[in-house]
Each structure stands twice: as C-alpha cells, then as structure tokens.
Amino acid sequence: DVYGPGSRAWLIEPLRMAKAGQLILPDNGKAVFTPVFIEDLLDGIMLAAGLQEGAGQVFILWGGEAVSCNEFFSHHWRWAGRAGSPRSLPLTAALALTKGVWKLNQLLKRHDEVTPDTMLMFSRKGGFSIEKAKRLLGYCPKTRLAEGMRESEAWLKASGELD
Template identity: 65%
Template sequence: MTDVKMPLGTDGQTPRIPKSVFITGANGFIGRALFNRYKALGAQVRGMDLCADREHDIVAGDLTQPQHWAEHAKGCELFINTAAVVSLAARWQRYREVSVQGVRHCLDVAIAGGAERFVQISSIAALGWQYPELADETCDVVIGEQYRYGVAKGASEHVVLASHAAGEIDCTIVRPGDVYGPGSRAWLIEPLKMAKAGILMLPKGGTGIFTPVYIDDLLDGIMLAAGLDQARGHIFHLSSASPTTCMTFFSNHWRWGGRSGAPLRLPLFLAVALTQFVWRVNQLLKINSEITPDTMYMFSRTGDISIAKAQRMLGYQPKVSLTEGLRRSEEWLRASGQIT
C-alpha cells in the first residue's frame, strides 16, 4: 500500500495516528483492511483472531476467553473490536456469548492494558429491518425474537455506552452500512455462491433497500471516528451517499454466476417460510448456510440510513461510487478465480 494518508476532518484537521493499535478479528474482512491501513501509516499494529498469523503479530483467541490473548493487547493506545458472530444463522446463546459478553471482555482487556480509546464496530443491523427513511443515530434499536444478529449488535452497543458513561474508557461506536469490496464474504463471496447454485432469492420483489459502502470509504470513516476528539461517546453511521435496491446490487452476482435474467423474487411471507424450512433442515444436517429467515428480513429493509452526523462532525465523505466499487469487486473475483 503506497501513499496512504489519514482522511481530513470537518475543519481540515488530520486525526492523530496512534502509536499502537490492537484489533480483534484482525484476519477478517474489515479487521485485516484496518490492520493494513494503520500499519501503512506507521502505527504498531497487533491483533487477535480465531487463527494466528505470526507474520502479522496476530495471536489465536476468541472473545469468550480473553485470558488467552489479553497480554498481547497490553500497551496499545487504540483498541478496535471488529470481532463478532458474522452470521445470520447462529443460535441465541452464541450471539450472547460472543457479541455481547465478549464485548465486555474486550472492554476489560482494553482498560487493563492501558488503552486510551475503544472503538466498537457495530452495524446498521442494530436498527432492525423496519425503520424510517434516512434513519439516524437517534432511532431505537431492534428488539424481539427475529433478526438475532441485529438484536445482538444493539445489545453490544449498550455494553460499550455503559462503559463510556461510567468513565471507564473513552468509547466510540461505528455502524457501517453493507460493507463490500475485494475480500467481502458477506456481500461478495456468499451471495455469489448462492447465485451460482441458482438459490439466490430476493423478497419483496427485490425492492428492499441496500446501503453499500466500499471498504476504503469505511476505513476513512473509522479512522476519523477513532482519531478525532469530538467522536468520543458518539455513534456514527458510515455508508455511501445514496442507497440502491437489493435487485440492483445482487443482479451483479447473478450475472457473475453465469446466469441470465434476474434472481428469484418472492413475497416476503413465502421467502420467510421457505428459508425457515431450509434453515431447520440445515441445522439437523449440520450444514452451515446463510439461507435463513433473518437474511430475508435483511433483504427487505424499508429505508435508507442518514450519514449526516458523520459528515457534520467528522468530515466523512464517501468517495467510491457503486459503479466503481462493483468494478473493483468484479476484477478481484476474476483475479481470485471465483468467476471466469
């Protein structure tokens, strides 16, 4: 990575580059991108993930057993938690252990290790799938039996804000939109697999709102949120300047998968019933799959999110258009042999 620069804040200020950063989920899509960006800026970067990467100073561990990796985080100025259950198919207990209790473990490790700032990577899923147009950070988070991933994200935010309110450590929460780009499992690799198999289905005729944000733009936003004083104690939405529909976005995967026409479109009630059956069968057969009712709810979102707060307070400005982001994504998929 060459010529890497910090993004500029609202008043043209440059966020301070931390001397040292610790990242959980450091081998993941967002975690590795952050790792590389901070390292290119000259920071000392360490991390934790399920699998170790000694070459990059990443130790093995998970959020439920912090005693195995806490020592590795000592002395880092900035602690960024990207680790979570990145799935719409997990059980309630798994979400609670990792995405809620595990976040409290991260806070404890960060505080004990002397970190000055804690950044939690949440998700707009915390808002649920039925929210008003241009929903901002004051909207309520989702609760209930459905959409477990979003409920867990909202609960994780409560843990972080409680720590900040108690004066334990300065915290900031980032809610990314639908993060895509080279290496994205959620929005490139998995939907492409479904498209190739002919099982990529879109509820509500594909009219559900999709809020894409290219990975490079997200990194800019996170660095502004992590490095500017005015971001302390706040939640920020980070997405593109304008949304699209699920049909527009996923038609690309359908084409990349060598299929003509468009993905299968179903009424929401039928899509939920069908995926409920498939999900239960997959559980019995111990098959990992993201074909779940919660995926159908996610593909049925009713509104866009507002990034006005991040623009106003941080100077956040997404630069990569959807057309350009998809072009780069397709180029990566071809280079990695996933499409021909």
C-alpha cells in the same frame, strides 16, 4: 452492508448462490440495500478514531447511495452468467422457505447464510442517515456503487472466484 475485495458476506456467498441458482430476493428485490465499500468504511472508522469529535460518539457509516436489493445483487447474477434478475418470492414465501432451510441446516449441523433474518434484511424499506458523520467527522464516501462493483469483480477474477 460492507462489500468489496475479500467480502465473504456480500460478494462470495451471493455469487455462490447465484451460480447455484439459489439467490432469491423477497418482493422482486424492491427493498433498500445500504452498501458501503470497504475503503469508505475504513476511512470513516479512522476519522472517528482519530478526531476528538469522534470520542464517545456513535456513527452510522455507509456509502450514502441507497439502491434496491435487485440492483445490488443483479451484479452477482450477471457474474454467475445468468440473464435477467435474481429470482424472487413474496416475503411470506421467502420467510417460510428460509425458515425450512435454516431448520434443516441446524439438524445437519451446517452453517449457511440462508436464514429468515436475511430475508427480513432484504425487505428493509429505508436507509440510514450519515449526516452526523459528515458534520462531525467530515466523512464523505468516495466509492460509487458502479466503481465498487467493478473493483469487486476484478478481485473475484483475480482470486479465482470468477473465470
């Protein structure tokens, strides 16, 4: 769930959907979202590539600060000038809706991020452990969500995505 300046998947697309009033989260956005700020991910990759302890290993790299989907995407909702939180549907309804949208987009040969898989991702119940990366690489994410979102908002304004 890599976000930060330039992120199409976790900044630009959700903002576009929020502006259109189409950002929907399953089950009130209670599921777990595991964001990692781009610079923290790059730090982890450089550690894994540059240290002998990283050779032949697989690491999970994320920010270590699990948040709800609602908490993460409420930033986009607010940036879009909307009050409250993103809209929500029960998971079964969100899956049915996105399946219909996905099939329509296939027929029209349009690429869109709206898929049932997205709704399933937005319904995760748990996070992941970064302990192996901490222990073997000394990986330590530095960017807290609040700071990362401030930097992301500044980038969105500078790039013309936000007024």
